[in-house]
Amino acid sequence: LGAASFFEGIDYPDRLLEMVILTRLPFDAPEAAITKARYERLQAAGxxxxxxxxxxxxxxxxxxxxxxxxxxxxxxxIFVVLDPRFITTRYGRKMQKSLPNIKPMTLPLTDMPGYIKMWLDRA
Structure with a gap:
């Protein structure tokens, strides 16, 4: 599981990292002062x-x-995004398309551990 600091500036060589799980899409907190200021500036410009x-x-x-x-x-x-917006919204699908060479799939949470183990064991 990655926190915001995980998104940049770290390199895990070889097979040190085999899976990333995002519990939510990495949007800025809309209530943060800097985010509000950016949004207000854009809105003021129409x-x-x-x-x-x-x-x-x-x-x-x-x-x-x-x-x-x-x-x-x-x-x-394995790159797992648990946020349903990733597959249920137009912008989520647009975000998917920004990722290079992926094979997206949707699984019930209960099936994930077995599938992940099987996939990692094939390596």
């Missing part, structure tokens, strides 16, 4: 804070967290 600020920032963090797992062409791993 622009949409979600599509012009929140979504690009969250997509970048998502790609950075994926990048912790897959650093080279030979790396492999």
């Amino acid at each position: 622009r949409d804070p979600f599509t012009e600020d929140a979504l690009p920032r969250a997509t970048l963090r998502l790609r950075q967290s994926f990048g912790r797992l897959i650093r080279t062409e030979t790396d492999r791993g």
